[in-house]
Amino acid sequence: MIFRQLFDPTSSTYTYLLGDSASGEALIIDPVFEHERRDLALLRELGLRLVATLDTHVHADHVTGAWLLKERSGSQILLSEAAGASGADRLLRHGDRVGFGKRYLEVRATPGHTSGCLSYVLDDQSMAFTGDALLIRGCGRTDFQQGSPGLLYRSVHEQLLSLPATCLLYPGHDYRGLTVTSVAEERRYNPRLGGDVNEGDFTGYMNHLGLPHPKLMDIAVPANLRCGQPEGGTALADDEGHWAPLTLAFSGIWEIQPGVLAERLADATNQQQIQLLDVREPQEFSDALGHIPGAKLLPLKELAARMGELDRERPLVAICRSGARSAQATVLLRKAGLSRVANLTGGMLRWRAEQLPVEDGLE
Template sequence: MIFRQLFDPASSTYTYLLGDKASGEALIIDPVFEHQRRDAALLRELGLRLLATLDTHVHADHVTGAWGLKQRCGSQILLSEQAGAQNADRLLKSGERVFFGARYLEVRATPGHTHGCLSYVLDDHSMAFTGDSLLIRGCGRTDFQQGSPQQLYQSVQSQILSLPEACLLYPGHDYRGLTVTSVAEERRFNPRLGGEVNEADFTGYMNNLGLPHPKLMDIAVPANLRCGRPSEDSDAAVEQTWAPLTFTFSGIWEIQPTVLAELAADVQLIDVREPAEFSDALGHIAGARLLPLSQLAAHAAELAAAGRPVVAICRSGTRSAQATVLLQKSGLAQVANLAGGMLRWRAEQLPVVGNAAQ
């Protein structure tokens, strides 16, 4: 099985990808709207086909990427029948199974944080994805979205902490950098739900948290009740349409050498190598401007004022990838990295100038 744990630093949300290597089928749990391209890029790079996204609940602190991934990947949207959401393809009940290749996730209803909370347990009970119902040494709050401390206590005890002690538990969030726990650890060390804590102890604790509501709640909840589908009056997500580009898992827009060869006259070619490399054995692309990476920031406004897309170039694509990040932070929207750099350009037998042309 292929497994990846991904992170959104803005909301401290974990997204999980599970794939069956033999069939190439995959699921994603709790995708985040801002990371649709990242998740689609990872699926592509791992050779996986996304069957479905599964949200653990209607989130109040971020917008789900379920709708966006459906548009990109053709995946189905799955969440609890108790969530009250629109645009879902399948509404899940406790006890159902969601298959991906030869593997499956078991659906367990774990309400209490919200009325529609689900946890997903891997078929062999080696892993479980608990959303906000159980966090590492904590749990989700119970004071809005039909939350109930009594219900959450019963859910966690009967559906999560009843799993085998060695079962690894993966939460929906963590705010301290922790990534995984286990049933045994949470039974022993969770200060809210472990040890000798009973329902009365837990209820008293949760009813006196006094937390402010999440900052994005008024935006996130309505959006998630649409499964992340943008409202009709919202702006569409910005895409790079000036060339056929690829968005990599590392967050970089890339252009392939053969594509760049056709578009070179219409873009700004910026070679970020050092001067000695510009005319070394690899040569450089005709029309490219030498701007070493260390000097690039000083010329960002000038490049933006030219009004044409920028393609960054280096030997292997590593320094130029950093250049694209730098230029984007400087306000340039249309920026791409030459995939594989001059090494790929030469491997494609595309023309160069400099020592390599002699």
């Protein structure tokens, strides 16, 4: 099985990707709207196809990426029937199974933080995804969205701490940078729910937290009750890629394939618009690989000092031998305020391998 834990620093939300390598099918738990491109890039690089997104509950601190991922990839939206949301493709109940290839997640109802909280347990009970029901040495609050301390206490003890002691628990959030815990640890060390704490102790604790409501609650909850669909139902425009079909690598680098760039350059209008920036050393510019016709030589070590030579209004493609130095060039260019920047995937090695036009190279 393929497993990845991803993080949103703004809301301290963990997103989880689970994939079956044999079938290529994958699930994403608790996607974040702003990270749709990141998530799709990772799926693409791992050779996986997203079949469904699963939210653990209606979040109050971020907008889910479920609807946007469905728009981009055709994945289904799965959510608790008790959440009361619209737009889901499948409403989940306690005991349901969600399959991906030969693996599956068991759905467990764990209400108390909200009335519609679910946790997801892997088929062999080696790991569970607890959302906000159970955090690392803590738990979700119970003072809004039909929360209930008593209900949460029973949910955690009956559905999560009853799992095998070795089962790894992956929370929906962590604000200290902790990533994973286990049933054994939480049974013993969780100050709210572990040890000899009973339901009365827990209820007294939770009723006196005195926490302010999440800052984005008035935005996030209504949006998440639509499964993340924006008001009006339209997808966001892809401002980064409108000048050419680009792909976002998981590293965060926007890339353009050699064949796509060649097609764009064959059009006279695009040829005049697109800046080709070769960041190799001068001797490489005219070596056996040659360079793309019309490319401007500006070695990477000189880039910071010569930014003024570039047109900030025109799209730019950075080029090097393999795509490594030019990837770093795109980072520097974006930091300098140039937004329409892409890296040539594979550099001149890929360009020559695809037998695309060059100047000064060996035939």
